Amino acid sequence: MSTLVYINSRNGIAKNAYEAITYAKKLGQEVIAITTGNADDSVLATAGEYGASKVLVDRSVATDDAQQLTRVIANAVESTGANTVVFSNEIVAKSVAPRLSVRLKAGLISGAIAIPEGDTVKVNVFSGKAFGNVKINSDKKIISLLPNSIQPEQTGSACSVEEFNGNAGEAKIKLLETKKPEGEIPLPEAELVVSAGRGLKGPENWGMIEDLAKELGAATACSRPVADIGWRPHHEHVGQTGVAIRPNLYIAAGISGAIQHLAGVNGSKVIVVVNTDAEAPFFKAADYGVLGDAFEVIPRLTEAVKKFKASN
Amino acid sequence: MKILVCISKSPDTTSKIAFTDGDTKFDENGVQYIINPYDEWYALVRALELKEANGGTVTVITVGTAPDDAVIRKALAIGADDAVRIDAEPTDAYFVSMQIANHAKENGFELVMTGKETINYNGSQVGGMISEAMDLPFVSLASKMDIDGMTATLETEIVGGIQIIEVELPAVVSCAKGMAEQRIPNMRGIMAARTKPLNVVAPIEVEKLTSFNNYTMPPAKSACKMIDPENMDELVALLHQEAKVI
Ligand SMILES: Cc1cc2nc3c(=O)[nH]c(=O)nc-3n(C[C@H](O)[C@H](O)[C@H](O)COP(=O)(O)OP(=O)(O)OC[C@H]3O[C@@H](n4cnc5c(N)ncnc54)[C@H](O)[C@@H]3O)c2cc1C
Numbered sequence: 001m002s003t004l005v006y007i008n009s010r011n012g013i014a015k016n017a018y019e020a021i022t023y024a025k026k027l028g029q030e031v032i033a034i035t036t037g038n039a040d041d042s043v044l045a046t047a048g049e050y051g052a053s054k055v056l057v058d059r060s061v062a063t064d065d066a067q068q069l070t071r072v073i074a075n076a077v078e079s080t081g082a083n084t085v086v087f088s089n090e091i092v093a094k095s096v097a098p099r100l101s102v103r104l105k106a107g108l109i110s111g112a113i114a115i116p117e118g119d120t121v122k123v124n125v126f127s128g129k130a131f132g133n134v135k136i137n138s139d140k141k142i143i144s145l146l147p148n149s150i151q152p153e154q155t156g157s158a159c160s161v162e163e164f165n166g167n168a169g170e171a172k173i174k175l176l177e178t179k180k181p182e183g184e185i186p187l188p189e190a191e192l193v194v195s196a197g198r199g200l201k202g203p204e205n206w207g208m209i210e211d212l213a214k215e216l217g218a219a220t221a222c223s224r225p226v227a228d229i230g231w232r233p234h235h236e237h238v239g240q241t242g243v244a245i246r247p248n249l250y251i252a253a254g255i256s257g258a259i260q261h262l263a264g265v266n267g268s269k270v271i272v273v274v275n276t277d278a279e280a281p282f283f284k285a286a287d288y289g290v291l292g293d294a295f296e297v298i299p300r301l302t303e304a305v306k307k308f309k310a311s312n
Numbered sequence: 313m314k315i316l317v318c319i320s321k322s323p324d325t326t327s328k329i330a331f332t333d334g335d336t337k338f339d340e341n342g343v344q345y346i347i348n349p350y351d352e353w354y355a356l357v358r359a360l361e362l363k364e365a366n367g368g369t370v371t372v373i374t375v376g377t378a379p380d381d382a383v384i385r386k387a388l389a390i391g392a393d394d395a396v397r398i399d400a401e402p403t404d405a406y407f408v409s410m411q412i413a414n415h416a417k418e419n420g421f422e423l424v425m426t427g428k429e430t431i432n433y434n435g436s437q438v439g440g441m442i443s444e445a446m447d448l449p450f451v452s453l454a455s456k457m458d459i460d461g462m463t464a465t466l467e468t469e470i471v472g473g474i475q476i477i478e479v480e481l482p483a484v485v486s487c488a489k490g491m492a493e494q495r496i497p498n499m500r501g502i503m504a505a506r507t508k509p510l511n512v513v514a515p516i517e518v519e520k521l522t523s524f525n526n527y528t529m530p531p532a533k534s535a536c537k538m539i540d541p542e543n544m545d546e547l548v549a550l551l552h553q554e555a556k557v558i
């Protein structure tokens with residue numbers, strides 16, 4: 001028996017794909033990766049370093065069309081005899097994994113945060129406020145791993161890459177245009193995030209947030225009201241109704257820490273809160289707190305990071 | 313155009329999360345249920361706007377039990393024409409999706425809209441599952457949608473950006489922030505909702521592919537370490553040496 005891992009290789013292979021391969025390897029069966037598109041063989045072969053024995057690539061599929069990807073993965077399950085499929089629960093997986101579940105009649109667990117114990121898998125529920133232990137009743141199983149839940153482990157060496165014809169069929173969704181802001185770090189993938197809220201008083205004050213983010217190599221985020229009034233773009237809004245993130249470090253300046261905001265950031269490994277109000281609820285969720293004015297603290301922090309980088 | 317909007321209930325976003333029965337059941341004591349915000353603010357309201365612009369009907373559907381009728385009436389008050397409740401406990405996404413797909417197929421809906429995810433289970437599963445069961449295209453995480461005849465143009469979230477796509481209906485669309493603005497029901501809507509049809513339908517036979525064993529709470533966070541606002545060098549040192557994140 002084997003485990004099939006879908007990896008998205010459109011813009012190189014992201015860290016969360018290596019996490020999924022590492023996770024699959026820990027399930028104890030042979031791991032085969034499946035991908036589409038035209039990434040170089042040398043890039044795809046790196047899947048072997050994390051435990052894949054080979055990578056299957058269907059080069060005829062150039063889009064993220066969920067219907068096409070579902071057919072390709074289902075055909076790969078058939079030809080490899082896999083009984084388990086692992087995804088990283090990123091945007092593409094969120095549309096493909098549920099379709100595959102229906103196509104294969106395989107139970108799907110999405111948002112897994114740990115290796116299965118027996119036949120149950122731990123998942124994030126209630127926006128990180130609790131965990132659920134879920135069991136898959138079907139023979140074939142699909143697990144979609146929450147990004148940044150485990151660390152990728154580089155244990156092996158490059159593997160072989162084989163062309164695969166997944167009979168993708170036609171794409172029914174026509175791509176007209178892609179818009180990506182130049183040079184920014186995409187928020188859902190960022191390991192470090194600097195975020196600010198209404199405490200910053202106005203959009204003209206975001207320069208210091210951007211400076212700190214740039215110095216750290218971090219992405220920028222914001223609270224909901226800040227996106228709603230148009231101080232910051234919508235895609236930066238984190239929380240219950242915005243993007244949910246799990247970076248290694250989340251720095252929040254001038255954000256009160258309302259429960260709906262915490263729901264999107266409480267998966268962060270380390271939280272730093274800068275606030276003038278000692279009673280701000282965010283301090284209860286923080287690892288490090290700075291009781292002070294963001295307008296003084298943030299530029300000072302940027303200087304300290306600069307100094308640290310110069311001496312390391 | 314016949315539009316079907318899938319709504320689920322979720323605990324009010326400020327609800328205390330606790331469990332009973334040996335941590336196997338969500339503790340509903342004192343919990344206020346609302347329509348899952350993504351379903352209400354984004355899917356339902358955009359469906360109503362599309363109907364207002366192009367004509368047609370908007371039906372809301374939920375898989376749930378009798379107490380959920382209160383949440384369904386709210387959707388009718390906001391402006392849906394009628395409602396369907398499939399009378400079953402929604403414990404597994406596959407089970408829920410098969411019920412909705414079956415109803416949508418039998419009743420010729422041309423557009424099925426869901427929310428991005430439920431804020432209690434955060435599964436993001438139901439929309440994709442419905443689309444596969446109906447063999448239709450699935451547009452996930454749409455933040456804008458317009459319709460011209462049977463062609464829909466949508467903006468969707470992708471990693472670190474957005475893309476603009478086109479799809480021929482029928483299709484299934486999951487809705488995220490940006491689609492529409494919240495609508496507060498007015499008195500006339502609330503009155504009208506009382507007499508709008510709410511059809512209770514028996515579920516079809518479907519197996520459950522997953523089951524919930526129990527819940528656990530995350531480990532308590534250790535106390536926050538306060539840092540002197542004058543001394544950011546100390547914070548940087550801690551982030552490097554103690555937290556090991558930079
Ligand atoms: C259903 C629902 C869903 C929601 N979803 C989200 C969501 O996804 N994301 C989200 O963020 N919110 C969400 N909210 C809104 C949420 O409840 C809060 O209203 C919001 O997070 C508050 O934003 P804020 O902290 O930026 O502003 P405020 O609450 O106004 O807080 C500003 C903070 O800045 C501090 N401050 C002021 N001046 C300074 C200074 N000079 N230096 C440092 N600190 C300063 C203040 O002490 C205060 O703590 C939702 C609400 C509802 C009802």
Ligand SMILES: Nc1ncnc2c1ncn2[C@@H]1O[C@H](COP(=O)(O)O)[C@@H](O)[C@H]1O
Nearest residue numbers: 320375402426427429430435436437438
């Ligand atoms: N019990 C249900 N009845 C009707 N629609 C539902 C139900 N559960 C989920 N949905 C829809 O599916 C979307 C995604 O839910 P989920 O897969 O649970 O995250 C929700 O936003 C709803 O639109």
